[in-house]
Amino acid sequence: MSGSTPFKMRFVHLDLKGAPPKVSYLSEIFPLFRALGANGLLIEYEDMFPYAGHLRLLQAKHAYSPSEVAEILRLAKLSELEVVPLVQTFGHMEFVLKHAAFAHLREVALFPNTLNPHEAESLALVEAMIDQVLELHKGARWLHIGCDEVYYLGEGEASRQWLRQEQNSQAKLCLSHVRAVASHVRARHPGTTPLVWDDMLRDVPPEQLAASGVPQLVEPVLWDYGADLDIPGKVLLMEKYRECGFPRLWAASAFKGATGPSQALSPVEHHLRNHVQWLQVAVGGPEDTLQGIILTGWQRYDHFSVLCELLPVGIPSLAACLQLLLHGGFAEHVKLRVENFLGVSGLGITDAVSEGAGSFPGGDIHALVTQVSLHLRSSVDALLERNRYVTGWFSPYHRRRKLIHPAMIQHVQPEVLSLLGRWSALAQQLEAALQLVFYPDAVEEWLEENVRPSLQRLQSLLQDLAEAAAPCLPTQAGVPIRGPEGPGPCGS
Template sequence: MNKRINKTKWVFALVWLIATSYAYAQTSEQRNDFAIKGFHLDLRIQVMKMPALKEFALRLSKNGINTLVMEWEGTYPFEKHAVIANKYAYSRAEVKSFITYCDSLKIDVIPLQQSFGHVEYILKNYRYKALREDQKDYSQVNPMKEALCKALFTDLYTDLISTHKSKYFHIGGDETYLLGKSPESKRKADSLGMGRLYGDYIKMLCELVVSLGKKPVVWADIALKYPDALKSLPKETIFIDWNYGWELDRFGDHEKLMKSGFEIWGSPALRSSPDNYFLTDWEKHFNNMKVFIPQGRALGYKGMIMTSWSTSGIYSPIAESHSDIMDLHAIRRVYPLSGFNLLVDAFFKALSSKQAIAPADFVANYAADKYGLSASEAKQFWNALKLAPYEVNQGKVSKQGFTVKQLRDSARYVLNAFRSFKVNKGQKEYAHYVLMANIRYNYLVCMEVESELNRQGFDKKQAGTLLKQLLELNVSEVNAEFARLNSHFLYDMEIAEEGRLRNFRYLDLLARLQKINNTP
């Protein structure tokens, strides 16, 4: 009898232990999961049509994303500051409809209003001339003009809050390159330090957000650089530690941020430097997700927001005269988000799995499932995607030992490989890879021609040969394919503008060589 009782007790104890362990594991998983699973949309350039925007939100919702950070920039129709809105601005009805739609999908839409740096689109308008930190570089407000800035951003914040329902409000605050540039800012920085110059202004913005009933969200890079700026901020402040594939201490002592007591979210990227129209570093973005998302989970970050930058946020002025800037053009433009479904789905996978994503395996499975590629083709596809993602600057390749000609040959190999695979499904999505490879190949031919034109011993008699190389490129075909693949995504005017800027070097070289070739 005693043996039977002891056996029964042992069985109950074992069951209790298993159940407790399972419950602990579940609770532990929940503790280590992200409450905020988000995506950031950058509308500074490449403004998505509203149907495409809603279609993307639906896709996010179906894949577990509960937060969307909207960097509306000039696409938001401010009422008191109508001059800020650009030619692609949505109507207020469209914005409200989009927020309502996201609400029905249980997606929280957080407005992002840059309020320190990256405000060229505001400061280029001379109505705001007095707020500029520098009268030639319009990228940043002067933190010493606190009263003027507070009045402006009170208006902008209040307007955005009137159309958004989120309890969070993102004020930006990253990459304040001009800190201490103006005489008054320099005096404060020299007297009290850069941390106080930055921190006092950010404190004012965060307190403004809190006074409006919201929680302020701030990019963490400058706070990492000047940790004394953290001391006086409202306890409600949330920092986003953006990391695109580097050590945690890149911007400063990461441990100080961790010990600050503020809630922290993480942020990788699927489009960032050195990406542009002619280069996408696919492997870098996969490795960024592979490393940083598990790292953020282990650090106890409460959220993970994927960024997707259409531009670096640095602009080149188009000037009417030495003192009057007509417009600003983004100096780095990236292929539209429409071509990056592979990386978007990889983010979904990385968020939903407790194991680090395995890039090669993910790409192989994706290529098989989405495009019907064979196992060997899927492997070749991944190898082609990550082949030689090097830049060309002033005629030199960023990878030592590589020539422009070798880089051009690698691009031609990739283009031919993408064209050779037997794609049985998802042809329209797959066509973006072919197009991107074609754009890169055409660009590298131009760079090779330009390099030869710059050669010290260049002979005008060679102009005809170089001209022939350019004329053999399928630029018109590429432009038509770009329009076909992105007509649902971008406005017609945008497609035309993207083509003009993407082909600027080609058209310039063409005209110059035609002139040289036809001149006796």
């Protein structure tokens, strides 16, 4: 299946810190992942893991149960997808450090991003998390321990004092914690190799990195999700890591969730370019250095941000990217293969829109979200801001004062009712489709962020119309209210 691709391992990242899919949906998409060319999964559980004991409070409301995790692993195995769990152990610890019970372990008291590496309790905490996760992932060849974007490191009081000592540096502080966490994994789970995101390692001087002991413990994952990679720079970075003693490296691209925190549709062309350039990096770098590539699919930028593209919406992008990796490019015959896998008649590359719903799992969600994203807000804007009857006779000035010419009601109200009816029906259809794939809180969040504000604008306009029209209603004698020169503004 892999052909001549330089990436023997192709792992799809499942980011569960937002809109985690139900296990029933995973059972549908795992075979598709495999058919498209994936042979592994990187599962970032975050608060969806069934932590126990003193870690139980980390669980989200709809966290998977131990039996559901076992079922996910069984389904993955059926589709020949190797599973690598991911546990954040340094940065992006919001889901842990937001809790009062662990807030004292923050690097900076105000921010829940980063763990304080000076506290012995900090290391004990992440070791307990790792042990619980690996207890349910026995035999895992790799464990990703995160360690990316360790914001505010060195800014806590304990760190400030430590950094005042001669020969101490932020890089040394970072490497020390990574080494401690990775050493625990190696000692307690000897068959498991830790992976780390590489951004905190990039600027560390080579001699310091080589002497830290970290290269013997972890495999870095070089990540870049842009459409314009610095290919020579990436090759040089790979060479630096090899010279520092890292025997194996990984790449990380993105198929969704990397082009804006509130992005609703995946720009396929952007992600295809990202993968084309990663292929060029792989070919230009040291031979047989890259273990594989992780196709990330972020669901939130961090624990507190909004949802970006839902997983079903990103499937066409994922399909295109996996097939590109397998075939070394995205020629017309590769595009046709992707369309055949997805059951679509036309795969949108430049406009992020595929024709029709497609027959892939979640294809109906993809189609409905596309309609909402492209047309809902714009259609409401057109009515409220460009309809001549609304802007001319029922402007914000009129609405606040409940004034309207009676003749204008018949020009405005039917249009509002028609638009509201059409979008309300589609919203109900979308809500039903989302409920089959996601848990109630995710459905509620996506609709509240992306659908309801526009519907509420229409409902508010109708309410204002009704209140403005009330004085225009016929009197008991059946005669409309009139001014001295015919119908006047209602409410005057």
